[in-house]
Amino acid sequence: MDFTFSEDQLLFQESVRDFLVNEVTPEKIRESWESETGRSPELWAQLAELGLTGITVPEALGGLGMSALDFVLLAQECGYVALPEPLVHTALVAVPLLTDIGGELAAQWLPKIASGEARVVVGLSQNLLVEDAHTADLILLQQGDDIHALTPGQFNLRHNESVDPSRKLYAVEATASNIVCSDVAVITACLNRGALGNAAQALGLAQRMVDLAVQYTSERNQFGKPIGSFQAVKHHMANVAVQLEYAKAPVHRAAYAVANDLNSASENVSHAKVVACEAANLAAKNCIQVHGAMGYTWEVDLHIFMKKAWALANSWGDAGFHKNRINDFILRADTPLGAGNTFLN
Amino acid sequence: MKLSFSAEDEQFRGEIATWLEQNLCGEFEQLRGRGGPGDEHMYPDERKAWERKLAEGGWTCIGWPQEYGGRGASIEQQVVFHEEYARAGGPGRMGHIGEGLTGPTLIAFGSEEQKQRFLPGILAGTEFWCQGYSEPSAGSDLANVKTKAHFDETAGQWLINGQKVWTSNAHESEYCFVIARTDPESVGHKGLGFFLLAMDQPGIDVRPIEQLTGTSEFNEVFFDDAHCSAQDIVGAPGEGWKVAMGLLGFERGVSTLGQQMLFQNELDEIIRVAKLNGAATDPVIRQRIADAHVGLRIMRFNSMRTLSGGGDDGTLQKEAMIYKLYWSTWHRNLGKLAMDVLGPESEVLEAGPYELNRLQSMYLFTRADTIYGGTNQIQRNIIAERALGMPREPRG
Numbered sequence: 156m157d158f159t160f161s162e163d164q165l166l167f168q169e170s171v172r173d174f175l176v177n178e179v180t181p182e183k184i185r186e187s188w189e190s191e192t193g194r195s196p197e198l199w200a201q202l203a204e205l206g207l208t209g210i211t212v213p214e215a216l217g218g219l220g221m222s223a224l225d226f227v228l229l230a231q232e233c234g235y236v237a238l239p240e241p242l243v244h245t246a247l248v249a250v251p252l253l254t255d256i257g258g259e260l261a262a263q264w265l266p267k268i269a270s271g272e273a274r275v276v277v278g279l280s281q282n283l284l285v286e287d288a289h290t291a292d293l294i295l296l297q298q299g300d301d302i303h304a305l306t307p308g309q310f311n312l313r314h315n316e317s318v319d320p321s322r323k324l325y326a327v328e329a330t331a332s333n334i335v336c337s338d339v340a341v342i343t344a345c346l347n348r349g350a351l352g353n354a355a356q357a358l359g360l361a362q363r364m365v366d367l368a369v370q371y372t373s374e375r376n377q378f379g380k381p382i383g384s385f386q387a388v389k390h391h392m393a394n395v396a397v398q399l400e401y402a403k404a405p406v407h408r409a410a411y412a413v414a415n416d417l418n419s420a421s422e423n424v425s426h427a428k429v430v431a432c433e434a435a436n437l438a439a440k441n442c443i444q445v446h447g448a449m450g451y452t453w454e455v456d457l458h459i460f461m462k463k464a465w466a467l468a469n470s471w472g473d474a475g476f477h478k479n480r481i482n483d484f485i486l487r488a489d490t491p492l493g494a495g496n497t498f499l500n
Numbered sequence: 501m502k503l504s505f506s507a508e509d510e511q512f513r514g515e516i517a518t519w520l521e522q523n524l525c526g527e528f529e530q531l532r533g534r535g536g537p538g539d540e541h542m543y544p545d546e547r548k549a550w551e552r553k554l555a556e557g558g559w560t561c562i563g564w565p566q567e568y569g570g571r572g573a574s575i576e577q578q579v580v581f582h583e584e585y586a587r588a589g590g591p592g593r594m595g596h597i598g599e600g601l602t603g604p605t606l607i608a609f610g611s612e613e614q615k616q617r618f619l620p621g622i623l624a625g626t627e628f629w630c631q632g633y634s635e636p637s638a639g640s641d642l643a644n645v646k647t648k649a650h651f652d653e654t655a656g657q658w659l660i661n662g663q664k665v666w667t668s669n670a671h672e673s674e675y676c677f678v679i680a681r682t683d684p685e686s687v688g689h690k691g692l693g694f695f696l697l698a699m700d701q702p703g704i705d706v707r708p709i710e711q712l713t714g715t716s717e718f719n720e721v722f723f724d725d726a727h728c729s730a731q732d733i734v735g736a737p738g739e740g741w742k743v744a745m746g747l748l749g750f751e752r753g754v755s756t757l758g759q760q761m762l763f764q765n766e767l768d769e770i771i772r773v774a775k776l777n778g779a780a781t782d783p784v785i786r787q788r789i790a791d792a793h794v795g796l797r798i799m800r801f802n803s804m805r806t807l808s809g810g811g812d813d814g815t816l817q818k819e820a821m822i823y824k825l826y827w828s829t830w831h832r833n834l835g836k837l838a839m840d841v842l843g844p845e846s847e848v849l850e851a852g853p854y855e856l857n858r859l860q861s862m863y864l865f866t867r868a869d870t871i872y873g874g875t876n877q878i879q880r881n882i883i884a885e886r887a888l889g890m891p892r893e894p895r896g
């Protein structure tokens with residue numbers, strides 16, 4: 156039993172963090188809000204260059220052949236900078252779904268994803284809208300029990316603005332039929348990966364909000380002292396710190412279950428999604444409070460991270476959906492009771 | 501990362517499970533599931549006998565190094581031990597202060613002579629310990645202890661004078677570790693000593709305090725020229741604070757896993773009752789049960805993550821007692837959940853005079869969880885200042 160990440164995994168995380176913190180600044184994010192697609196082909200090319208778009212693509216098809224467990228720390232870093240590009244979606248959702256579907260489709264698209272030439276996105280019925288459909292070269296769209304593979308010309312898009320200006324959401328209407336998968340297990344695994352990606356990003360978002368608030372409250376003075384020295388302010392932040400720190404292990408545990416295709420994956424993922432998004436929601440709530448009116452402005456960067464946290468909490472299954480999945484497990488008549496029965500699940 | 505047990509660990513599991521099955525029976529059968537949170541005043545003598553039984557089987561202090569009589573069990577084996585112990589309904593451990601606090605503290609800070617003298621009684625389940633930290637004027641502000649230790653040159657021993665309070669199980673203990681002031685002029689955490697005192701002596705008077713549960717688990721302890729031999733101070737005079745804080749660090753070790761197993765049993769009991777009385781069909785209760793389950797899992801994963809060295813933020817995990825704040829809050833909520841699952845029945849006592857049922861005593865006991873061992877407010881102060889690095893509060 157070992158809950159640690161390897162030296163390599165940690166080094167990779169560090170180098171990706173350095174890259175993202177330098178390249179994906181709040182200024183760059185604000186610029187992207189003004190651009191037509193909200194997406195940067197240059198940044199995507201750089202991510203491909205670093206091997207990140209193909210990180211989960213099998214080596215034989217031009218990728219790095221890594222797993223959800225290798226990627227989870229990187230997804231946290233994507234959250235930390237509120238990366239607008241759909242890297243987490245690509246690595247955790249689109250690529251594994253294509254890999255599961257396999258065959259011609261996978262052979263055709265995976266190398267192009269790894270090289271950065273193609274963008275592929277997934278829309279499951281669980282989600283109201285499809286992320287990043289406007290720049291997609293291929294959409295894997297769930298219709299009823301089936302997944303269709305659709306290329307531009309085979310669908311119509313209607314744009315919906317998101318509360319998070321970085322998120323690009325579309326209602327997708329298929330104008331053609333091309334069933335490539337009807338396997339419930341594959342679709343469930345895909346949903347789990349989407350939820351895991353949100354959970355991991357939520358950890359990074361929460362950390363960013365904490366960092367911003369700690370810095371702000373150490374600098375802002377009232378009553379002749381930094382406001383961060385007041386207990387009421389401290390306790391707001393301590394509560395976030397505890398929830399955030401304690402949400403990490405469940406997220407890593409879920410990544411392990413997904414990477415190893417364990418039976419417990421759905422329950423582990425739901426657990427991770429619930430607690431990581433709760434931590435991020437609490438971070439949003441308390442960090443804006445300790446900022447005072449400053450936190451309520453468009454100019455201060457806090458809202459970039461708050462809004463993404465709010466949006467991620469309700470996509471790939473909201474809290475109610477995931478808590479129900481947990482409940483179905485614990486309140487089932489045949490769930491064994493007793494300490495230890497579920498210790499590592 | 502590897503989240504499974506090895507074949508050897510599973511074999512170890514079989515060993516402890518079999519031993520428990522063969523020994524937690526007969527006279528000990530009545531102890532199954534007893535002596536846990538809110539129930540710790542029950543069957544003290546029988547539970548002490550059980551400690552001796554455990555010791556015979558070599559199941560006390562399994563995490564201690566072999567040179568001190570432990571098994572040097574790996575973290576995995578200790579996890580397995582706690583799982584099987586709780587699964588079998590093993591009673592609340594009378595020896596946990598000695599095994600979990602005194603022992604590790606002596607192993608880390610004690611003299612060879614102290615180890616030779618005090619460790620065997622803990623291992624054998626024959627000598628029990630209590631913790632003499634808090635005083636009337638030293639609660640959250642622990643460094644404000646007033647109890648004094650004076651070295652009597654002629655008799656060649658320490659004389660202790662003063663008062664401790666809230667001392668759990670002082671009336672069931674052979675020994676107490678006491679923080680007292682060796683330098684009468686000193687204030688705060690300087691000038692303290694860490695003493696090992698025998699309880700059975702004329703200079704010590706133990707008086708029970710009745711709790712809101714109607715039972716008595718903690719006490720006032722008065723010291724009137726209580727004796728402590730010259731070699732029974734741990735560390736040098738003036739170094740008591742360092743030892744006292746080192747000890748608190750052990751509180752957050754593997755013993756947390758045993759506690760979580762008890763929590764699991766409590767949650768399971770609540771789920772059982774909820775299924776029985778229909779509360780499990782109430783959507784609000786269902787959500788709260790899911791929350792409780794999720795919170796318990798969080799504690800387990802985190803204990804294992806910390807124990808395997810995976811806490812990437814060392815400060816937060818180790819220094820800041822993040823765990824105490826988390827579990828105490830969780831457990832308090834669990835107590836409330838238990839009452840809400842019972843519904844109107846929750847106020848009806850088992851019998852007079854003031855006989856609480858198990859869930860009721862658990863509920864009341866959880867109200868102490870957020871107070872002892874550092875209140876939630878103090879934990880938050882520490883987390884914000886030490887782990888997040890927020891500006892310090894001016895202290896008088």
Ligand SMILES: Cc1cc2nc3c(=O)[nH]c(=O)nc-3n(C[C@H](O)[C@H](O)[C@H](O)COP(=O)(O)OP(=O)(O)OC[C@H]3O[C@@H](n4cnc5c(N)ncnc54)[C@H](O)[C@@H]3O)c2cc1C
Nearest residue numbers: 631632633634639640666667668868871872873874875877
């Ligand atoms: C069941 C039980 C068993 C115990 N067993 C033992 C034992 O075996 N040995 C032992 O030594 N002690 C024991 N204790 C004592 C325990 O450690 C103390 O109760 C605890 O440290 C709090 O001290 P206090 O009760 O004096 O509260 P106080 O320190 O008086 O605190 C009262 C309130 O004020 C708040 N407060 C105080 N200072 C601050 C501050 N700086 N900032 C914000 N809020 C503050 C506290 O959070 C609390 O809400 C036990 C207590 C209980 C309830």
